[in-house]
Amino acid sequence: MKIAENVYWVGVRDWNRRIFDALIPLPKGTSYNAYLIIGKNGKALIDTVNPGFEKDLEDKIRSLTSIEEIDYVIMNHAEPDHAGAIPHIMEIAQKAKLVATGRGAKIAQIYYHVPQQRIKVVTDNEAISLGDKTLRFIEAPMLHWPETMFTYLEEDKVLFPCDFFGSHLAGGIYSDEIEDLLVHAQRYWGEIMMPFRAMAQKALEKIAGLDIRMIAPSHGPIHRKPERILSAYKQWAAGETRPKATIAYVSMWGSTDAMVKQIAETLTSEGVELAFHNLAVTDVGDLAKDLVDSRAIILGTPTVLGGAHPLAVYVTYLFKVLRPPTKFAVILSSYGWGGGAIRQIQEILGDFKIEVVGALEINGPPTNENMKHIVEIGKALAKKIFEVGA
Known part of the structure; x- marks a missing residue:
């Protein structure tokens, strides 16, 4: 040719x-x-x-x-x-x-x-x-x-x-x-x-x-x-971003799923653009694409044997390696008989320069009070996202 x-x-x-x-x-x-x-x-x-x-x-x-x-x-x-x-x-x-x-x-x-x-x-x-x-x-x-x-x-x-x-x-x-x-x-x-x-x-x-x-x-x-x-x-x-948040989560028995869907509804109602990735089925390339211009990431994970679900560990490490221009994070987790997922996610992120706007770990399915707390976190996150572009 x-x-x-x-x-x-x-x-x-x-x-x-x-x-x-x-x-x-x-x-x-x-x-x-x-x-x-x-x-x-x-x-x-x-x-x-x-x-x-x-x-x-x-x-x-x-x-x-x-x-x-x-x-x-x-x-x-x-x-x-x-x-x-x-x-x-x-x-x-x-x-x-x-x-x-x-x-x-x-x-x-x-x-x-x-x-x-x-x-x-x-x-x-x-x-x-x-x-x-x-x-x-x-x-x-x-x-x-x-x-x-x-x-x-x-x-x-x-x-x-x-x-x-x-x-x-x-x-x-x-x-x-x-x-x-x-x-x-x-x-x-x-x-x-x-x-x-x-x-x-x-x-x-x-x-x-x-x-x-x-x-x-x-x-x-x-x-x-x-x-x-x-x-x-x-x-x-230049690391230019949009009023957009990427949700990357995995759920075993529905509790984490309910939590991320609640924050998704809150962010959408606040006018934030969303990219939604269930780590059990997502294409890693699509996730990387969405991180290019997202101002925030929401990581959702259940607890598995005292730590985050392996898929959440993987994507957290990948997030750190890819070094996106993402400025804010929220971490949501649930556990049955022992927590530790949020601690592990934060340890992996280490000194990565990102502001964690909220981190919530609950025991069992989320209650109405838990959901109200998630709405508050979502609104606080949306405010941060739009302040960047102001």
Whole structure:
């Protein structure tokens, strides 16, 4: 697929993949985007594909040019879904140099056994000429590995940012043709980029002066109208939130369920937008998406053997790891013969900077008095949420 003059998408679409990193659900599959640039005096391959798809990549390249003629293999990011085919390509393209940052060069030797003499280390803002095509490299560490860089094709104004600006979608060519693209992009941001908001802001500042006509990420559709995704990333990187609360809960015998439904009714009546996640059945990716712009989280859990339910423990730890811009929390819990769930949740959160507006632990099913208390907590939380935007 031609995306610019002598610039081609040569990636693959993985329609059947349903899990990433043994953690992230992929309900729509994903793609591993690689790009071939053919210049007058050189040829470069930007990124490769996931292990198992080497032959697909090879066939696509051979339909355009001889792999043996490739001069450079650009490794924007060393994770196997983008770099896994490097050994295969470089075995065929014997004259090719692997282009990477200093940190990337070390990883390439460890993971892909690329000899040091076949690696060209580039520094920030360094460029390589292919004759009529100039590739400029922009270091973008921790987006989301330390060796990450972007590649900018100066003449065609195309930015190749690897994982940045991506989405896990197997289908679709251009993002402006996908109606709910930002939903998938926000989910992807929440799962992968959200913990690195500070580094994302720095990267956005570094590319602010570039004339970007197209963004070609390594997952999902290409942005030929990049303003929408750039605007969204600026908001997410800045930690901008909405008057929204995310409820994440699990219930065994209905008590916690009744408690969270009461606070949900209260928040809704106060005008707060809600995202509701029953942890027994929820998609973790959807939960991560909702945390991107939520000002509050409500954690609900029964007590299991002196602590929180394992699903609540898991999502609390995940919340802490993803580091969303969420400002407020409420913790609701019930127990049969012994408490301890709230204590454990608070211990996991530790020094995470979040204000706990209310924490209520009850014995048995909630009483009318318990419900009144929950209404009070809900109203106090709603007030906090709207004060942030005032």
